[in-house]
Amino acid sequence: MNTTHINDTSLYDGAEERGAPAVVKQTERRHRAPATLGEALRRPGYLFTxxxxxxxxxxxxxxxxxxxxxxxxxxxxxxxxxxxxxxxxxxxxxxxxxxxxxxxxxxxxxxxxxxxxxxxxxxxxxxxxxxxxxxxxxxxxxxxxxxxxxxxxxxxxxxxxxxxxxxxxxxxxxxxxxxxxxxxxxxxxxxxxxxxxxxxxxxxxxxxxxxxxxxxxxxxxxxxxxxxxxxxxxxDEGQLRADVDRLESARSDVLDAAAMERTRIEGALHDGVQHRLVALTMKLGMAEAEDPEGPTGRLAAEVHGDVDAVLADLRRVIRNIQPRALSEHGLRAAVADLAAGMPMPVDVDVPSVRMPRHIEEAAFFFAAEALSNVAKHSGASRATVVARIEDGAVLSLTVADDGRGGAVELADGGATTGQGLRGMRQRAAGVDGSVAVTSPHGRGTTVTLTCPTRIIAAPAVPTAPTPEEDPRR
Structure with missing residues (x-):
């Protein structure tokens, strides 16, 4: 199976050589110039500032x-x-x-x-x-x-x-x-x-x-x-709350608009460029069949292979821009489709509910980066993706594996992380979320995204048919 390559640098890079998590000392300038009058008054050199x-x-x-x-x-x-x-x-x-x-x-x-x-x-x-x-x-x-x-x-x-x-x-x-x-x-x-x-x-x-x-x-x-x-x-507190609500709404609208634009671009590539390339491959196949041994057939076969490679690249770009399964069916279908392309078995337990577009997108690409790191660097034989929505307001998405572990989980201001984990943190910050990493040596790695969300569509709950509707009657 093919592995989706999300990021070249992993949070596992060099884990075996690092040993225990690194401790980075943070030093503060003791002679920093006072930033306010109150700070200056507490210092002996106040009169000379x-x-x-x-x-x-x-x-x-x-x-x-x-x-x-x-x-x-x-x-x-x-x-x-x-x-x-x-x-x-x-x-x-x-x-x-x-x-x-x-x-x-x-x-x-x-x-x-x-x-x-x-x-x-x-x-x-x-x-x-x-x-x-x-x-x-x-x-x-x-x-x-x-x-x-x-x-x-x-x-x-x-x-x-x-x-x-x-x-x-x-x-x-x-x-x-x-x-x-x-x-x-x-x-x-x-x-x-x-x-x-x-x-x-x-x-x-x-x-x-x-x-x-x-x-x-x-x-x-x-x-x-x-x-x-x-x-x-x-x-006052009410004004601050109104300002926060307005900013949250504006940011959500901007993120949703960006996601919709990516969906539009994905649709244009999928339904336009990709279809024309597929039609071109069919014509090249016909040209190859008409003269299989001649120069025209050989040239058509060579171009056919190049177009197939371009198609593969285009499909990968489309998936990275906006997976169609995500926009049409939601996070569960997109993660299941992603897991099917992994080289190791991946158990998926994600609720089939719809959330805001930017939340689903952030969660999907978080899972994609995490699974890509698992496939490339952890040596795991199995992975799991589990999502829970607590009280209908907080999404918790966990990607775990049974690999060698040793990835470094760092608090703010800690040691240097791999680009993969840094990208996850940045993506989480974009939706007011946080990332937690647990990675003991030899016992696998667990990466968890937590962010606020809301359910905007839930699966229909089947109800018992009425006597008139029951086909058995």
Missing amino acids: KWPWLALGNIIVGIALASVLGSVILPLIVLSLVPQIRNLLWPALLRVEVWRLRLIDRPGADEIGPPIDRLADEGGTPTFAQFAHLALVIFLLIPFTVGVAFLPAMFTMLFSPWPFFDGTPVEALGDNATNAEVGQGMYDTFIAPLPTWLLVTWIVVAAVVFIIALLYAAGLWAWATGRLGRTLMAP
């Missing part, structure tokens, strides 16, 4: 936004009573907030950005939590601005030079002294007597401490408001 300045930029943009919103808050509330204006204005403000978050937390902005972009593009209404975030921008950032304005006064009090002096000559000015006189008196009392080097040193120290405190305060404030914004602006 870009993050303090990005935090300041985040706060400055927020203060500008808060100032604008705070000054027109009442008109905004009134305008928001009109749904069209509300659905146009507030999502645009949320987009600004996403951009501000991206300065300090790109992963967080990438997570909440697409839903907000979609909300703005579709003119939807923000959630209550998203409205709350914009309100907090007003009531949190403006107090921060006031606090920053008082920082210089606080540091002047902390770092003023009067701890060096015991006397208070300023009091001699009396209660009627003007502000200018008091200021001059304080300067003459506290500043003028200081050596220049001490005064300069004190000013530099105060400035450095002030800048460090400001940069850390800005970083902590930006991080805290960013975390709050990421939480409040995130889409």
